[in-house]
Amino acid sequence: AQSVTQPDIHITVSEGASLELRCNYSYGATPYLFWYVQSPGQGLQLLLKYFSGDTLVQGIKGFEAEFKRSQSSFNLRKPSVHWSDAAEYFCAVLAGAQKLVFGQGTRLTINP
Amino acid sequence: GAGVSQSPRYKVAKRGQDVALRCDPISGHVSLFWYQQALGQGPEFLTYFQNEAQLDKSGLPSDRFFAERPEGSVSTLKIQRTQQEDSAVYLCASSTRTGFAEAFFGQGTRLTVV
Numbered sequence: 001a002q003s004v005t006q007p008d009i010h011i012t013v014s015e016g017a018s019l020e021l022r023c024n025y026s027y028g029a030t031p032y033l034f035w036y037v038q039s040p041g042q043g044l045q046l047l048l049k050y051f052s053g054d055t056l057v058q059g060i061k062g063f064e065a066e067f068k069r070s071q072s073s074f075n076l077r078k079p080s081v082h083w084s085d086a087a088e089y090f091c092a093v094l095a096g097a098q099k100l101v102f103g104q105g106t107r108l109t110i111n112p
Numbered sequence: 113g114a115g116v117s118q119s120p121r122y123k124v125a126k127r128g129q130d131v132a133l134r135c136d137p138i139s140g141h142v143s144l145f146w147y148q149q150a151l152g153q154g155p156e157f158l159t160y161f162q163n164e165a166q167l168d169k170s171g172l173p174s175d176r177f178f179a180e181r182p183e184g185s186v187s188t189l190k191i192q193r194t195q196q197e198d199s200a201v202y203l204c205a206s207s208t209r210t211g212f213a214e215a216f217f218g219q220g221t222r223l224t225v226v
Binding site: 090102 | 116143145147152153154155156157160167168171203205207214215217218219220
């Protein structure tokens with residue numbers, strides 16, 4: 001069955017520091033992968049997605065992610081975080097035609 | 113409105129009570145999804161509609177859960193005889209027809225069963 005693992009439940013970084021959030025997936029075929037962000041009391045917002053082609057994808061708010069088939073990973077990165085990036089981040093894989101399977105999420109805290 | 117709208121935003125129900133959660137998708141969006149997000153967890157798929165047809169209900173946890181979208185627009189998720197384990201945020205999302213497009217999520221309804 002398809003699954004997504006986000007190994008880090010909570011990460012704290014200083015404002016201006018670089019960020020990498022880990023995501024590992026289990027899927028038999030070429031995966032369609034997504035990163036979503038959820039701020040308190042808000043719905044999920046799509047940051048970026050990978051369907052095929054270039055393995056380095058750019059998203060909104062300065063985020064990027066790299067698909068590595070050999071490692072079954074799709075890690076999210078940002079060169080320099082801002083206080084407004086504090087939120088919960090979810091990695092997801094498309095399972096079936098329309099169903100997303102999400103990871104448990106990583107809560108990001110930003111130190112001033 | 114411009115986005116997916118869910119109501120109510122918060123619902124407190126006594127155990128055993130029936131509840132109905134409403135989702136207004138983005139106008140013209142064919143596909144509609146319901147997800148359940150327990151505290152500290154990622155969202156979990158409940159059900160999927162294409163227009164008024166419920167094409168996948170594999171994630172509904174029990175027969176107490178029922179979803180409908182009779183006219184292919186607004187959808188209602190109904191939970192009968194609520195239990196404490198039903199406490200969660202219920203998220204609705206909609207997307208366009210073209211393959212799997214970006215799903216736009218609403219802010220969710222937080223259900224607390226006491």
